Amino acid sequence: MSYDVKDLLSRRNEIMKKSVGIDYDDFELDGIGFDYDKMMNASGYTLDDVRAIQRRSMVGNTPLIELENLTRYARKFAKPGFGARIFLKDEAANLSGSFKARRAAISIHKAKELGYKGVVAATSGNYGAAIAALAAKAGLKCIIVQECFDSNNVAQPEILEKARACEAYGAEVLQLSVGPELFYTFLNVLDETGYFNASLYSPYGIMGIETLGYEIVDEMRQKINKDPDVVICTNAGGGNLTGTARGVRKAGADKTLIYGASVDLHGLHMASDKDFNRKSFTTGHTGFGMPFATNPDRSDVPRSAARPMRYMDKYFTVNQGSVFFITEALAVLEGLERGPAGNTSLAVAFKVAQTMCEDETIVVQETEYTGAGKHHQPQLSFAKKNGITIRFGNPETEKPGTDIVFPASANDIVVKDVDLDRIRKSYLKRFKDYNLTEDDRLFLMEELRVMDKDKLDALLRQVN
Amino acid sequence: MLVDKGKYVRVRKHILSPDQRADNVPEDTKKVPLKMWIKGRLTAEAELFEEAEVITATGRRVKGMLKEVEPKHKHSFGEYVEEIQQMREIILSEVWGDDK
Numbered sequence: 001m002s003y004d005v006k007d008l009l010s011r012r013n014e015i016m017k018k019s020v021g022i023d024y025d026d027f028e029l030d031g032i033g034f035d036y037d038k039m040m041n042a043s044g045y046t047l048d049d050v051r052a053i054q055r056r057s058m059v060g061n062t063p064l065i066e067l068e069n070l071t072r073y074a075r076k077f078a079k080p081g082f083g084a085r086i087f088l089k090d091e092a093a094n095l096s097g098s099f100k101a102r103r104a105a106i107s108i109h110k111a112k113e114l115g116y117k118g119v120v121a122a123t124s125g126n127y128g129a130a131i132a133a134l135a136a137k138a139g140l141k142c143i144i145v146q147e148c149f150d151s152n153n154v155a156q157p158e159i160l161e162k163a164r165a166c167e168a169y170g171a172e173v174l175q176l177s178v179g180p181e182l183f184y185t186f187l188n189v190l191d192e193t194g195y196f197n198a199s200l201y202s203p204y205g206i207m208g209i210e211t212l213g214y215e216i217v218d219e220m221r222q223k224i225n226k227d228p229d230v231v232i233c234t235n236a237g238g239g240n241l242t243g244t245a246r247g248v249r250k251a252g253a254d255k256t257l258i259y260g261a262s263v264d265l266h267g268l269h270m271a272s273d274k275d276f277n278r279k280s281f282t283t284g285h286t287g288f289g290m291p292f293a294t295n296p297d298r299s300d301v302p303r304s305a306a307r308p309m310r311y312m313d314k315y316f317t318v319n320q321g322s323v324f325f326i327t328e329a330l331a332v333l334e335g336l337e338r339g340p341a342g343n344t345s346l347a348v349a350f351k352v353a354q355t356m357c358e359d360e361t362i363v364v365q366e367t368e369y370t371g372a373g374k375h376h377q378p379q380l381s382f383a384k385k386n387g388i389t390i391r392f393g394n395p396e397t398e399k400p401g402t403d404i405v406f407p408a409s410a411n412d413i414v415v416k417d418v419d420l421d422r423i424r425k426s427y428l429k430r431f432k433d434y435n436l437t438e439d440d441r442l443f444l445m446e447e448l449r450v451m452d453k454d455k456l457d458a459l460l461r462q463v464n
Numbered sequence: 465m466l467v468d469k470g471k472y473v474r475v476r477k478h479i480l481s482p483d484q485r486a487d488n489v490p491e492d493t494k495k496v497p498l499k500m501w502i503k504g505r506l507t508a509e510a511e512l513f514e515e516a517e518v519i520t521a522t523g524r525r526v527k528g529m530l531k532e533v534e535p536k537h538k539h540s541f542g543e544y545v546e547e548i549q550q551m552r553e554i555i556l557s558e559v560w561g562d563d564k
């Protein structure tokens with residue numbers, strides 16, 4: 001072993017405090033809660049500050065476009081008068097090719113402001129390239145810690161592409177085999193280097209996305225003179241949805257509904273060495289979406305700023321094959337080669353739009369760049385090599401890790417509406433033996449968007 | 465094979481042996497070591513597949529087994545996938561009919 005795990009974990013809070021520049025104790029309340037608003041406002045940055053920081057780095061102000069052909073396609077399968085107009089925010093146009101640049105811009109700005117020499121981020125996703133690109137521009141050193149290989153030294157192609165991108169921006173990429181002990185290595189690197197922890201879950205990582213929600217409302221008002229009816233976000237760690245929803249509200253769009261969407265990877269264990277290369281999505285899936293919704297503070301900071309249950313109106317899942325199908329449709333119908341993981345919410349929007357009226361609108365709030373390794377062809381090619389069966393059929397019969405089922409028609413795409421009370425109950429399970437105070441209850445009501453006390457009590461009773 | 469000092473290489477090392485793995489990892493993961501890969505320039509001449517030290521992009525010194533010299537990116541756009549071609553044809557025909 002190259003470091004002492006016990007020693008690292010015993011100094012965890014001290015390492016965190018030093019590396020994030022935030023003393024999370026400042027926000028703790030008596031009992032189980034903490035002051036979320038106080039934490040989000042502590043940076044002192046206004047939305048305008050965030051916009052100005054992003055603009056200097058070619059981040060934000062991405063095009064919002066109407067997907068007319070996809071809307072037409074969806075209406076083919078809707079009842080007369082139904083089929084909402086589908087819009088898409090082309091976040092691939094950001095520096096480094098995804099909305100993650102919005103989060104990275106603020107973290108990097110803060111790191112520079114606080115005088116750190118470098119930054120570290122634990123991510124196997126687009127966030128790595130975003131941090132690396134913005135660190136390069138800020139003249140900061142950068143280390144990205146990735147979970148990349150299984151024990152047979154086989155790497156997920158999508159993660160290899162992200163490693164390549166990080167290296168292209170001059171970052172050091174530390175790659176690991178499967179396992180949650182990545183966190184130990186991450187702590188060790190922070191401890192060794194004294195660099196800034198550019199966590200996806202710090203307030204900076206979330207406030208950077210508020211501009212995305214704000215821009216959507218602003219542009220929709222300019223385009224169609226009203227607020228969007230629905231904004232739909234691909235959901236993994238919860239930051240994308242949280243930041244977008246906060247931005248939508250800050251723009252004054254109080255009635256816009258916020259939906260989450262994740263790829264259904266039920267049955268695959270995220271920390272399993274064998275399952276690691278049997279999934280064709282490395283993010284945007286239920287393997288992150290569910291645990292982070294039920295326990296946001298499982299992240300790499302003491303209190304996560306990503307708290308999706310505070311904002312989510314509905315949460316849908318969709319199978320891998322349907323997301324690949326819609327990724328192909330986006331390319332051949334709209335001329336946009338993007339994703340695939342970022343297209344999860346588009347696949348759900350395609351179906352949800354059919355249940356909405358023709359004069360309503362649904363905005364898909366992100367795209368991501370595609371390329372070698374990431375594109376659906378290398379992903380499907382990799383799946384076949386790993387013994388996954390690829391077939392057409394009923395998407396509901398897809399068994400993640402065994403097969404990928406494409407719909408034989410766009411009409412066959414199926415989305416599942418997740419029971420949010422089920423997530424609320426999972427969240428509440430860990431408090432079942434607590435003697436909850438009145439303040440604790442108020443905190444839980446905010447955390448879970450439970451509007452009245454009787455409803456909370458009913459949920460708690462069901463858990464007990 | 466002896467590799468020159470200063471060459472850009474990839475090293476690999478075991479960070480945790482199976483018995484040192486965290487309690488909460490699944491059984492299959494617990495049976496295997498946690499490994500790490502990193503790239504950098506060799507600080508001294510070294511034998512391939514023997515212990516070596518590199519200086520990384522941020523200037524850290526890291527030791528591991530020398531696995532690869534001048535490592536290349538091997539990911540690609542993959543093999544032809546017939547089902548993608550079929551999806552493309554389905555989508556175009558459902559939207560444009562026989563016009564296209």
